[in-house]
Amino acid sequence: MSIAIRNTWEHFAHGADIGVRGIGSTKEAAFEQIALALTGVITDLESVRPDVAVPITCEAPVDDLLLVDWLNALVYEMATRRMLFSSFAVAIEDSRLQATARGEGVDRIRHEPAVEIKGATFTALRLERQEDGQWIAQCVVDV
Amino acid sequence: MDLSLLTRKSDVEWWIEPHGGMRVPGIIYASEALVKDMDAKVYEQLMNVATLPGIERASYAMPDAHWGYGFPIGGVAAFDADRGGVVSAGGVGFDISCGVRVLATGLTMQEVEPIKKRLADELSRSVPAGVGSVGRLRLDAGEMDAMLTGGARWAVDRGYGAAADLERIEEHGCMTGARPDEVSERAKNRQRDEMGTLGSGNHYLEVQQVVKILDPAVAAAFQLREGDVVVSIHCGSRGLGHQVGTDFLKRMAIEASTYGIALPDRELACAPIDSPLGQAYLGAMRAATNCALANRQIITHLVRRAWAGIAPRADLTLLYDVSHNTCKVESHQVDGQTKPLFVHRKGATRALGPGHPDLPPVFASIGQPVLIGGTMGTASYVLVGTSDGLARSFASSCHGAGRSMSRHAAVKRWRGRQLIDELAGRGILIRSPSPRGVAEEAPGAYKDVVAVVDAADRAGLSRTVARLEPLVCIKG
Numbered sequence: 102m103s104i105a106i107r108n109t110w111e112h113f114a115h116g117a118d119i120g121v122r123g124i125g126s127t128k129e130a131a132f133e134q135i136a137l138a139l140t141g142v143i144t145d146l147e148s149v150r151p152d153v154a155v156p157i158t159c160e161a162p163v164d165d166l167l168l169v170d171w172l173n174a175l176v177y178e179m180a181t182r183r184m185l186f187s188s189f190a191v192a193i194e195d196s197r198l199q200a201t202a203r204g205e206g207v208d209r210i211r212h213e214p215a216v217e218i219k220g221a222t223f224t225a226l227r228l229e230r231q232e233d234g235q236w237i238a239q240c241v242v243d244v
Numbered sequence: 245m246d247l248s249l250l251t252r253k254s255d256v257e258w259w260i261e262p263h264g265g266m267r268v269p270g271i272i273y274a275s276e277a278l279v280k281d282m283d284a285k286v287y288e289q290l291m292n293v294a295t296l297p298g299i300e301r302a303s304y305a306m307p308d309a310h311w312g313y314g315f316p317i318g319g320v321a322a323f324d325a326d327r328g329g330v331v332s333a334g335g336v337g338f339d340i341s342c343g344v345r346v347l348a349t350g351l352t353m354q355e356v357e358p359i360k361k362r363l364a365d366e367l368s369r370s371v372p373a374g375v376g377s378v379g380r381l382r383l384d385a386g387e388m389d390a391m392l393t394g395g396a397r398w399a400v401d402r403g404y405g406a407a408a409d410l411e412r413i414e415e416h417g418c419m420t421g422a423r424p425d426e427v428s429e430r431a432k433n434r435q436r437d438e439m440g441t442l443g444s445g446n447h448y449l450e451v452q453q454v455v456k457i458l459d460p461a462v463a464a465a466f467q468l469r470e471g472d473v474v475v476s477i478h479c480g481s482r483g484l485g486h487q488v489g490t491d492f493l494k495r496m497a498i499e500a501s502t503y504g505i506a507l508p509d510r511e512l513a514c515a516p517i518d519s520p521l522g523q524a525y526l527g528a529m530r531a532a533t534n535c536a537l538a539n540r541q542i543i544t545h546l547v548r549r550a551w552a553g554i555a556p557r558a559d560l561t562l563l564y565d566v567s568h569n570t571c572k573v574e575s576h577q578v579d580g581q582t583k584p585l586f587v588h589r590k591g592a593t594r595a596l597g598p599g600h601p602d603l604p605p606v607f608a609s610i611g612q613p614v615l616i617g618g619t620m621g622t623a624s625y626v627l628v629g630t631s632d633g634l635a636r637s638f639a640s641s642c643h644g645a646g647r648s649m650s651r652h653a654a655v656k657r658w659r660g661r662q663l664i665d666e667l668a669g670r671g672i673l674i675r676s677p678s679p680r681g682v683a684e685e686a687p688g689a690y691k692d693v694v695a696v697v698d699a700a701d702r703a704g705l706s707r708t709v710a711r712l713e714p715l716v717c718i719k720g
Binding site for chain 1: 283285310311312313317337338339374375376377378430433434436443444445483486487489490493494497498509510511513646647650651652653677678679680681684720
């Protein structure tokens with residue numbers, strides 16, 4: 102009997118900064134979950150309305166670099182559009198990622214954003230499928 | 245950190261003897277208590293840095309060292325281009341040229357106390373801080389490149405501050421060798437609305453009082469007296485610097501093997517100094533340094549304007565501006581030979597002693613001010629560079645208290661609004677858009693800055709001059 106894998110995300114401790122982790126039944130789901138964890142570093146996810154869709158694409162020679170690229174693409178879109186995202190749909194084919202991130206403009210009163218993210222790092226970087234079929238995507242982000 | 249792994253050279257100097265692939269020893273300057281509290285990752289990262297090609301003398305950790313990216317934060321390493329030395333994006337960090345500047349106000353505690361609340365409110369309104377904030381300045385492509393080439397000098401030319409400020413900024417306010425053409429469009433896009441913004445995280449703008457003078461002669465030369473009020477600004481190169489770090493970390497990680505460099509940790513991503521990629525990074529990193537210098541200069545202008553509206557008698561003069569995430573070319577003596585080295589300081593402050601030729605005339609006989617940021621509830625320090633520092637750590641010292649607790653743990657332990665109330669009870673006014681951000685930056689989440697500064701002093705890296713305590717803190 103197979104055990105259903107729950108898609109979820111969490112943060113983990115790092116000395117100066119913070120780790121983000123996505124867990125999913127597929128690689129794509131793990132990428133979506135880690136993106137939720139990324140927003141969770143900044144604000145309460147529940148407070149962000151998924152009103153506006155932003156297309157995102159990135160490419161990297163290996164999968165774990167693609168993960169870092171994905172997070173850095175989100176950091177870039179958040180910074181230049183002054184938005185926060187709370188919903189993600191990711192498709193990965195070979196070394197290319199196509200995604201839609203949905204969110205809204207930063208509302209400093211409602212979102213009370215805690216900290217901006219400077220970039221995703223290679224520290225504690227992990228992208229792997231575990232024996233039970235669960236995908237883990239994680240790294241530390243610099244804040 | 246396990247002390248048994250180290251050779252104790254003195255109360256404040258500990259060595260990792262070279263072993264495995266280490267080309268030089270690792271040297272930690274810290275008290276026994278600070279070393280014990282250091283993450284074991286600092287040990288591993290110091291060893292990894294010591295394996296990089298062309299490293300000279302040692303891989304150093306300052307007293308506030310903690311787990312960083314590739315390099316420990318509080319790490320110093322110098323490389324010789326002629327011996328295959330490297331430049332590392334991880335060795336400089338994401339927030340290129342992040343640093344601290346301190347301004348005298350010409351006012352005393354007695355004069356500022358009655359206007360403190362108005363000052364806090366006005367500074368909070370005047371200086372954009374935190375996620376989603378934008379500066380009032382928009383740069384077109386030409387101005388962006390001029391800023392990246394000119395640094396604080398560009399800002400002064402545009403009316404932000406005075407020419408007299410420039411002598412009191414490292415590199416005289418302008419890093420030469422900047423290559424705006426090596427800065428990606430994405431990096432420039434991130435910066436377009438962010439000039440003159442403070443950022444978030446551990447960045448701050450503080451009004452502080454000088455509570456104790458520890459070296460009267462040097463303090464007098466720095467024009468610091470007990471009871472004086474000063475302003476400290478801690479921030480960096482904003483979105484542009486972060487993106488330059490991101491761009492080159494990836495490029496260096498991918499291309500390192502083509503240069504025959506085996507990276508023990510991908511975050512140590514680097515390239516030979518004399519390679520096209522190494523030169524491209526140096527050009528972009530220097531442009532980002534100028535962005536940080538221009539940013540702090542614009543914020544200084546905003547701060548002066550805010551003070552002028554409330555306390556017209558205030559005269560905000562710059563003591564000094566230091567950067568603590570850098571790679572600079574400096575002349576150093578190694579084995580009796582003077583040669584140019586590429587000195588990486590990742591969370592470490594340059595601390596030139598008296599007589600050093602790179603000092604501005606105003607500090608030539610004293611040494612440079614070394615500005616150490618604390619937390620919103622403890623203290624910051626002004627130190628001075630020493631002559632001994634050159635031989636000990638390539639003239640480097642600590643940069644701050646250094647975190648002792650993760651943000652994750654801090655948020656679980658403290659509530660932002662409660663902290664703000666507690667600090668207000670102690671006469672420290674906090675202005676921040678985010679209570680959670682305040683909790684993450686709780687004073688208790690940092691190491692004891694007194695222990696850090698004391699270790700830097702006892703190790704001869706720099707000498708303590710004055711203790712500053714916060715009155716007002718603006719956080720992003």
